[in-house]
Amino acid sequence: AQSVSQHNHHVILSEAASLELGCNYSYGGTVNLFWYVQYPGQHLQLLLKYFSGDPLVKGIKGFEAEFIKSKFSFNLRKPSVQWSDTAEYFCAVNAHSGGYNKLIFGAGTRLAVHP
Amino acid sequence: DAMVIQNPRYQVTQFGKPVTLSCSQTLNHNVMYWYQQKSSQAPKLLFHYYDKDFNNEADTPDNFQSRRPNTSFCFLDIRSPGLGDAAMYLCATSRGRPTTGYEQYFGPGTRLTVT
Numbered sequence: 586a587q588s589v590s591q592h593n594h595h596v597i598l599s600e601a602a603s604l605e606l607g608c609n610y611s612y613g614g615t616v617n618l619f620w621y622v623q624y625p626g627q628h629l630q631l632l633l634k635y636f637s638g639d640p641l642v643k644g645i646k647g648f649e650a651e652f653i654k655s656k657f658s659f660n661l662r663k664p665s666v667q668w669s670d671t672a673e674y675f676c677a678v679n680a681h682s683g684g685y686n687k688l689i690f691g692a693g694t695r696l697a698v699h700p
Numbered sequence: 701d702a703m704v705i706q707n708p709r710y711q712v713t714q715f716g717k718p719v720t721l722s723c724s725q726t727l728n729h730n731v732m733y734w735y736q737q738k739s740s741q742a743p744k745l746l747f748h749y750y751d752k753d754f755n756n757e758a759d760t761p762d763n764f765q766s767r768r769p770n771t772s773f774c775f776l777d778i779r780s781p782g783l784g785d786a787a788m789y790l791c792a793t794s795r796g797r798p799t800t801g802y803e804q805y806f807g808p809g810t811r812l813t814v815t
Contacts, residue, residue: 617801617802619803621806627808628704628806628807628808628809629743629790629792629806630806631803631805634803636801675742675743679801681801685748685750687745688745689742690742690743691742692740692741692742693740693742
């Protein structure tokens with residue numbers, strides 16, 4: 586069965602520190618990859634996505650992610666975090682299953698950024 | 701702004717008392733999804749509609765039903781809520797077909813408490 590693993594459940598950083606959140610998936614077919622963010626009290630929002638082409642994708646708010654097919658990974662990065670990046674981050678894979686595409690989420694990573 | 705709206709944001713129901721959660725969208729998307737998200741867990745897909753075609757996930761309990769009377773609205777009915785059904789319920793939409801794997805747009809969720 587397809588699955589998504591996020592390695593860090595809780596991350597605490599100081600402002601201006603660099604961020605990398607790991608995401609690995611298990612699925613052998615063609616995938617679309619996403620990172621969603623959920624700020625406190627708000628709904629899930631799309632941060633960035635990869636469908637095809639350049640494996641390094643840029644998202645909103647200075648985030649980027651790199652798709653490494655050989656490693657089944659789609660890690661999220663930001664060179665310098667801000668207090669406002671405090672949120673929960675979900676990696677998701679849209680994998681074809683049972684005749685349709687299904688979004689499979691990782692368990693999420695809670696990021697706390699201290700001023 | 702086009703969006704996905706869920707009402708109510710918080711719902712308290714009694715054990716065994718039927719409850720209905722609602723979702724509406726102004727995005728005119730073909731596909732609507734319902735997810736269940738328990739504390740500190742990934743969202744789990746319950747079912748989706750592609751237009752009027754309903755697709756239930758294999759492990760979704762029979763206790764959960766859904767209705768989509770038109771493009772804009774979708775309802776989640778829990779016929780006999782148990783304590784284990786307490787969770788956040790997320791509605792999402794996407795354009796195109798379920799096979800295209802486009803990104804999903806999420807509503808703010810309804811937090812269900814079962815007493």
